[in-house]
Amino acid sequence: MMTAEVIETESHSSSFEAFVSYYHKPLLNYLERILHDPAKAEDIIQETFLKFLLQIKYKQTPDNVRAWLFRVATNLCRDYWRSAGYRREKQLLDQLPEQKDRCAQAAEFYERAETRMEMFQLLSELSEAHRKIIILRFYNDMKLQDIAAVMGCPVGTIKSRLFHALRYLKNRMEEEGRRGFG
Missing domain, CATH: 1.10.1740.10 (RNA polymerase sigma factor, region 2, helix turn helix motif)
Structure with a gap:
């Protein structure tokens, strides 16, 4: 019972x-x-x-x-x-010495992994605050108000930082596109 x-x-x-x-x-x-x-x-x-x-x-x-x-x-x-x-x-x-993954054979998998790594590299160039905003907004689909609550700052600051981060990423991607990634 x-x-x-x-x-x-x-x-x-x-x-x-x-x-x-x-x-x-x-x-x-x-x-x-x-x-x-x-x-x-x-x-x-x-x-x-x-x-x-x-x-x-x-x-x-x-x-x-x-x-x-x-x-x-x-x-x-x-x-x-x-x-x-x-x-x-x-x-x-x-x-530790860097180790390479020898198991990945498929070209499509390699290209996706390479693109993801390139994006992570570009994200790592951002300041911590800008990187967090990009991750929360685009990888976690959070609203700007929620990001502001997470980051502890006004929504206007989040909008400004998001704008500057996206502009920086766009410019860097265009630079890398002209030179070729790598």
Whole structure:
């Protein structure tokens, strides 16, 4: 025989599972693009959802949940980049020799991967703020108001930064097109 408390707990559990499954993929895509480390992205997602649970348990549910989640994830990335652990990992990775993927045979796969790498290279040339705005807007399909909430600045600033970032990317793509990528 199930008690009302057990039924209520199961209901909350399944609601939270649905919530996590809804926001997990967009957060994962965003974090993988920012961190370039799928394992660390998963760690930060877990920490973000734990912070959300604490938020709704001890405080109140944020008005814009999606923006709140992305802002917390962004702040966790910032904390990670400032940590000594990150500096040690980066130092170790910089010392490793670069390895090439020899398994990729299909020309179409190679071209898509090459284009994606070229785009990541161009994105890496942007400032951190500009890169985040581009990723949130075009890879996560966020509205400018939500991006402003994530970034903690006015919508006008987001519009201006987006304009300048897109103009820079367009000019760089035109330059590379004339010279040929690579």
